Amino acid sequence: MPQPHVYRTEAIVLRQRPLVDADKVCVLFTPLHGRIEAVAKGVRRTRSHLAGHVEPLTRSRFLLAKARSLDIITQAETIDAFPALHDDLDRLSRGLYAAELVDRFTDSAADGTRLYQHLLDTLHRVETADSPDLPLRWFEMRLLDDQGYRPQLQQCVRCESPLRPDGNAFSVPAGGVACPECRTGLIGRPLSGRAFKLLRFLQTAPYEQSAQVRIDAGLGRELEGHLRGAVELALDQEVRAARFVEVVRSTSADVHNGKRAAAPFVERRAQGED
């Protein structure tokens, strides 16, 4: 059977990059075709009909035409623009972080139905949750599971004895938690009892239950450090949006303390361009 020349799909736009003339390449994540790079023609012109529908962190319906190299976006219509995500730099930075993880972890033409749903849920949660960080931690845990990097949190990665909460270390290269006897000599960070329990909870609990847990700033940062380490080892590279999250976080803290207004370059990063 000949391949159809056009196909329809919904997708979440992960990012864009400029191409020649007024064109852009949009990186799309779809439920059935996985990650797709497609050209949005003329989208940098002010009167483009496509522009609003292909912005990063927009969920849209697409009509795409097959082409020899990159497919062409012929129509796009927004399903969900995530307005509260785009109006708040704290939330936007976390949304871009989630999108980058999917962008880096996924290959083209892979079935992404489950991951698509996780990403969609995560963007909605980042948009509405009291703290936009917890949805990311839950998402990282699912992503590590899905990609075959589930951290070992039940028994020591070295001696395999059942773990108790205190005195452990989280060793990313060893693939999980090392007990107090085995942690010496392993590359890893100290793991507090609270973070240990929370990691185990996040690994098995549905999001709705995880969202009930109260997490103070210190515990939140510890959790973030452990999971980001695991994610970056799995990817074998840094997550660039993590730096953006840091900048927004420190800027927000300064704004709250009356020190300065948001730095202009944050706006540019928010557009997904370097």
Ligand SMILES: [Zn+2]
């Ligand atoms: Zn051990």
